[in-house]
Amino acid sequence: MQKSxxxxxxxxxxVEKILAWGELTEYVQKYSRPLVTIVVRKAVEDLRTRIKDGKTSDRAKLLKSITRELDKIRFELTNKVINATGIVVHTNLGRAPLGEKTFERLKDKISGYSSLEFDVLKGERGSRGSYLFELLSAMTGAEAGIAVNNNAAAVMLILNTFGLNKKCVVSRGEQVQIGGGFRMPEVATRSGVNLIEVGTTNRTVIDDYRDAVDDETSILFKVHLSNFRLVGFTEETSLKELVALGKEKGLTVVHDLGSGAFVDTSEFGLGREPTIQDSLMAGADLVCFSGDKLLGGPQAGMILGKKEKVAAVKKNPLYRTVRLDKMVIAILEELILSYMKSDYENIPAIALLSADNDELRKRAEKIRTALKDLKNEIEVVETEAFCGGGSLPEESFPSVGIKVIDSKVTDLAKRLRMNNPPLIGRIKDDQLILDIRTIFPHEDKIVIEALQRALE
Structure with missing residues (x-):
């Protein structure tokens, strides 16, 4: 028998002897000895099963089985990826991309200590996120604002504050399901409210709400249908109508805006998504929305509205369980300052949505020219891009992409995903499309090199 x-x-x-193999030294340094040990033990257990089944192996095969699993770790960890799907706010790719300038300015803020809960001017304990909340009000015109770690938390906190053991009236057609299989009715029920559905799936009028209000009612709740559309024979009660009813009956009117657009999306050739300002001007007591969708920031749930209502939410003991950490606060501060300075280039989601197609076409032609010597046919094509992130679900808008013709397009897509960083495109009509809109200009060179390696 050969030694191996x-x-x-x-x-x-x-296991200890395997860990000492020179081929695993780099993996131990990169991923730690405990993590490599787990992989090695799993490989040894698999090998024992193989031997039990009458199969044999050797050192080289065992090593290959170990390194194959270790190489997967790079892709299982959170990675930077190049988004060539044409979906700007891509739920699976981190939703709204964050700006590089933002992180350059944040280096000093988030490393070491920070003034998270310290008032530097007064030399005493401060309030976490206090200036962020002032910025939110200044940007939107709201009387007051706070932020928590996501919009589902914002909804739950609001409903728990004003509707615990009371009734909350909502349209049956607005009982939406959000990402990850979570349903808003379930989130609302966990907040302690008695959710009262009114109207029908396709039609809910103001009298439906009025008829449901009684002495136990505390909230009129409206949910923006950001991730789907009802079309055909439909009718929806406006926020202004709900506000009028709320004032008449002394009820808190809450608007879950979902995607949280601050700028008018019709300026990008899209349908108009309701804005934060629209909801506030309509008179809603509280408006909540996501920070990482059309707003273009990190995961967060914003709560804006009447001063006394926001103050009540902040006093809720549950607020501490969903409050923001120092990194998200710092990123949001930079984001809001960018909005207030109209520095949309530092808000990538807005910059990508508003990118000029002529410029995209020039970049696509440069990439095609750089790849002209490859055997595969590569074409510059017109494509359709999307907002994504549950925003404007039926809306697409013109974009420009590169079409790569390959007989084994699935294998090609996989090779590009194995690139460092992974390059994620989309397959349409058995051909690979790389949409330039969601590829940042500084990534064009990486795209060229990835395609050269994948097609050589």
Whole structure:
């Protein structure tokens, strides 16, 4: 028997000896000895099963099985990826992309200590996120504002504050399901409210709400249908109508805006998504929305509205369980300052949505020219891009992409995903499309190199 051949249990090297193999040194340095040990033990257990089934192995095969699993770790960890799907706010790719300038300015803020809960001017304990909340009000015109770690938390906190053991009236047609299988009715019920559905799936009028209000009612709740559309024979009660009813009956009117657009999306050739300002001007007591969708920031849930209502939410003991950490606060501060300075280039989601097609076409032509010597046919094509993130679900808008013609397009897409960083495109009509709109200009060179390696 050759020294490396493994036929019996006794031939299997000890885990400690395998960990000492020189081929695994780099993995230990990169991923830690405990993590590599887990992978090695799993490979040894698999090998024992193989031997039990009458199969054999050797050192080279065992090593390959270990390194194959270790190489997967790079892709299982959170990675930077190049988004060539044409979906700007891509739920699976981190939703709204964050700006590089933002992180350059944040280096000093988020490393070491920070003034998270310290008032530097007064030299005493401060309030976490206090200036962020002032910025939110200044940007939107709201009387007051706070932020928590996501919009579902914002909804739950609001409903718990004003509707605990009371009734909350909502249209049956607005009982939406959000990402990850979570349903808003379930989130609302967990907040402690008694959710009262009114109207029908396709039609809800103001009298439906009025008829449901009684002495136990505390909230009129409106949910923006950001991730789907009702079309055909439909009718929806406006926020202004709900506000009028709320004032008449002394009820808190809450608008879950969902995607949270601050700028008018019709300026990008899209349908008009309701804005934060629209909801506030309509008179809603509280408006909540996501920070990482059309707003273009990190995951967060914003709560804006009447001063006394926001103050009540902040006093809720549950607020501490969903409050923001120092990194998200710092990023949001930079984001809002960018909005207030109209520095949309530092808000990538807005910059990508508003990118000029002529410029995209020039970049696509440069990429095609750089790849002209490859055997595969590569074309510059007109494409359709999307907002994504549950915003404007039926809306697409013109974009420009590169079409790569390959007989094994699925294999090509996989090779590009194995690139460092992974390059994620989309397959349409058995051809690979790389949409330039969601590729940042500084990534064009990486795209060229990735395609050269994948197609050589």
């Amino acid at each position: 051949e493994i036929k019996t249990y006794k031939d299997i090297p000890q």
